[in-house]
Structure formats: structure tokens, C-alpha cells
Amino acid sequence: MFNTSAGDMMMDCLIDWGVDHIYGMPGDSINTLIESLRKVQDKIQFIQVRHEEAGALAAAAYAKLTGKLGVCMGIAGPGAIHLLNGLYDAKLDKAPVLAIVGQVETDLIGTDFFQEIDLVNVFKDVAVYSQMVMSAEQLPVILNQAIRTAYDKKGVSVLIIPDDVPKFKVQRHARQTNSFYVQSTILPQERDLEQAAAILNQAKRPVILAGKGAKGASESLLAVAEKMRAPIILSLPGKGVIPDEHPYCLGGLGLIGTKPATAAMEDADTLIMVGTSFPFTGFLPKNAKTLQIDTDPSQIGKRYSVDVGLAGDSFQTLNRLIPLINNNNEGTFLKQCQKNINEWREKLQEQEQDDSIPIKPQRVIHALQEVADDDAVLSVDVGNVTVWMARHFKMTNQKFVISSWLATLGCGLPGAIAGKMAFPNKQVFAICGDGGFQMMMNDFVTAVKYKLPLIVIVLNNHKIAMIKFEQEVMGNAEFGTNLHNPDFARYADICGGMGYKVEHPDDLLPVLKKAISANKPCIIDVIVDANEAPLPAKITLGQATGYARHMLKELFQEGKIHKPPL
Structure with a gap:
């Protein structure tokens, strides 16, 4: 055990804790750790993401779905900063996550070296435990402490590791701790x-x-x-x-x-x-x-x-x-x-059977309901899609993962990647709006690369539709919400997956069944009605008044109200 490198010992500790995969992107300040990770690739799989944010979001989703530690990795400077959004998602949703972050070598710290930033303060707010490792002997000890704290506090632990430390040998006099976490049951008085x-x-x-x-x-x-x-x-x-x-x-x-x-x-x-x-x-x-x-x-x-x-x-x-x-x-x-509630469900059912074109988003969720297994994993992005899934998908024993407290757009695809890593034999769906999907769509190639047969359903209305609705109920004219979208189905094909475009409601079920049987990463691009507002269950007077003001503004701006002729 001793006289081995700190990086190699770190990997042994992670294996002892049951870590079997890490999301990350290689880079100069973690290259030593990546070499140690390469040596144990039969036990810990490295999932190379295309953006560290996707890796952190996937680690958070994995922790939410399983209760196990999610692990992500990034380099000093930009990689560390990219991790933050996913780590805040884990913090706010109380998910145990370990972030392994590189730093410049110890003799360069404080010299304003290339990519050096103050990582201790960067992670100060997001972490329940955050430490910079300064010696080989310290690394395995505080790694155990970091993981134990992440589990106990249900939050984010961060280890900042200068790139030279993992090369150093751990000497025999090093302190020893083990991969051990004790849980207790809390009872009221x-x-x-x-x-x-x-x-x-x-x-x-x-x-x-x-x-x-x-x-x-x-x-x-x-x-x-x-x-x-x-x-x-x-x-x-x-x-x-x-x-x-x-x-x-x-x-x-x-x-x-x-x-x-x-x-x-x-x-x-x-x-x-x-x-x-x-x-x-x-x-x-x-x-x-x-x-x-x-x-x-x-x-x-x-x-x-x-x-x-x-x-x-x-x-x-x-x-x-x-x-x-x-x-x-x-x-x-x-x-x-x-x-x-029975009367409400009847109204929802009427919406789900609507044959209108463009397709009503409620109809898409109903079609998903028909093909989703009882134990499927549903990774839901943020926006109008959240409303449609919350109201119209009738959960039985499925697993449902979302960014609930941070409500960050882009969580759908990383959550599905994590879902497939956690449950390789279950159906996994990412249900996304077009705005949310585009934030992380580059990591669809990650699903292709690692042969993760997940299905992304994109509700495509060429708008940031929830914000459009929010602007309108405030009485404002819609502004800055139109999207210029690529052809998501063609994008899937280009990435090496399978893509389908759906514009007619009768095509929904056949396409979903094809995607499931394909056993490949798929994107289903569904053109939905941009004017289908996610109306709240109870509309307040303020909301109604605001919407009326909005409609009046729209009429004036479009020149639809004219002064009478003289």
C-alpha cells in the first residue's frame, strides 16, 4: 500500500468506496490523475464528456437516482468554473457528489500562473467540504473525509489537487483511515x-x-x-x-x-x-x-x-x-x-387526445406514457416541459429526476446519461424543450461514444416558451424568446445515433416504438404548438390583468389597432 503514488492510492480508495465511473474531461492540471485512472479502467470507467457542466450535472443526477456518490472531474481554471452549475444543482437538491479539481503545481500556486485561479474561494459556497491537497500523505486521508462528509451532509465535496501531488510517493508514516461511513436513524421526541x-x-x-x-x-x-x-x-x-x-x-x-x-x-x-x-x-x-x-x-x-x-x-x-x-x-x-381530481383528469385526458397540428405537447406526453416501462428512468429538463410532465405523465414505479431547486436548463440529457450508467437495462428517456436541449446537446455524442441507448424527446416550438408566457402574464410584449434551431433529427444522425422528426400526432407512437427497438441513442424532434401556454392551475386576477395588457401591447405593436379615419 505504501511507497505507491498518491494518485494510484486515490484510485484504490475510490474503488473501496464503490465508485465505478467518473465524468470528466482530461487536461494539463489533471493529467497525472488521468494516468492513475487509466490504470484502473477495468474498475472505474472514465466517461469523457464534452463539457464539464454536463459531467457535473450527470454526477448530480446519478446521486439523485441512486443515493450513491456521483463523481466528476475538471482541470484548474475553466474546467473548474464549468463544473459549478452542476455542483450547485447537487447542493440545492441535496445530492452527494465529489468534484476532483486540478490545480497548478504546488511551487506555482500564488504566482498568477497560466489557468491559476483562487479555487478555494470559487468552491467555498457550493461545498460542504472543500480542501486543497498539499502532500501525498494527506490525499487518501482527506479523500475519505470528503466522501464521508458528502454522504453525511448530502452535498458537494471538493478536492483541489495540484498536479504534482499525485506523482509523489506515499510514505510509510502516512496516516491511515478507511472507506467507512456510519448512518443513523433520526427519531422525533x-x-x-x-x-x-x-x-x-x-x-x-x-x-x-x-x-x-x-x-x-x-x-x-x-x-x-x-x-x-x-x-x-x-x-x-x-x-x-x-x-x-x-x-x-x-x-x-x-x-x-x-x-x-x-x-x-x-x-x-x-x-x-x-x-x-x-x-x-x-x-x-x-x-x-x-x-x-x-x-x-x-x-x-x-x-x-x-x-x-x-x-x-x-x-x-x-x-x-x-x-x-x-x-x-x-x-x-x-x-x-x-x-x-377525477373531473380534472378528464380534462387532462381531453387535452392528451387533441389531434391538432402543430402537435399539442400534452399529446406527446400521453404517447410517452403508452411506451414507457413501469421501471423506466425519466430525466426531465426545465421549462414548459416540466409542466407537461408534472401534470400529464402518470407515475407508477418510474424514476423521475430533475433539477428541482436550481431549475437549471440543460439538465435533461446529462440526467439521462447518468440514468443509463446507473440502470443499463432500463429504458431511459430525456424529455427536453428545444431551449434546454441545446444547452447540452453536444454531449449527445457522449451517449453515442459509450453506446448508451437513451431516447431524447425534444418538444420543439422554436421558443423559450415558459419565458414567453412569463413575459405575457406580466403584461409585457414577448421579447428575446425566439430560437433558431438546427434539425435535431439530422444532428442525431450526424453524431452516429438515430434521429426522427415528428410533425403529425399519429406518428408519435410508431416513432417512439422504433426508437425503443433501435437500441441506439436517439433524438425524436417533435414540432409542438408554441402557443400552448402552461396555464397555472388557478389564474389570479393579476395574471389575467397582465395578460390583457400584453395582448393590448401586441395589437399596437403589430399595427392591428388603427385610428379611425378623419
């Missing part, structure tokens, strides 16, 4: 459980809002819902915690949510928040008794006033609550909510 039960047993119109922290606790969540006769609303990261068509599910909340969910929140007298720190508090009840369950006590009451906080694991906490619940409400509220 008994008095808090009793206070929570007292509130729940008095509730007449209870509503549960569940987030991604409720994943793994679905049965317990449903048991509480049944005892409370409480409908369940899901945050966007929580989509899939229970099946979308479960009788207790009202769908999502907020601008991308459902009208029945909004109505239920307005009428609720009791709110139970499970594993979510929901930011859009304007959609939460105004005068409801509230309890919040979260493993992180600092999140409880952070955004919305609560009456009781339960600091604990969702599964364990809900199981401790169940015997204490004795709610005798008649279920009238639940029945009304179920009536509302």
Missing part, C-alpha cells in the same frame, strides 16, 4: 409525537404535502392518509412517492400543479408536511394547523409557520404516528377532493 397526534385527531379537512424526503415511506404515508382520510399532494421532487392515479393523490402544487390540489389547500384546516421544504408558500393554507416532518431540524418552520415539528426519518416517524392517530372525520372533504 415522544412529546412532539403526542402534540402532533392531538392536532391530527381534531382535523376535519386534513391535507398531506409530501416531498422527496417521503420516498421509501410510501406505505406508511398511505397508512396515515387512510387513517386521517387525507388527500396527498406531491411536490415536484416528490413526484412518484405514490402513484399519480392513486385514489388519495391530488397531483402537484403550485404553478405546475393541479386545480384540485390548490382547492384542497385553500380549504384545509390541517396541513401535514412530510419530507418537503416547499418554497412557494402562497399556495399553502392561510389558517391551518401545521406539522412538519423532516430529518433536518433546521428545515422545520424555515419557510412556513408550523405548530409542531417532528425531526425524524419519514418512514420511522410516520410509523410512530400511526398508532396515535384516532381521527373520526367522516371523509366528506376527501370525497370532494376525489371528485375534483
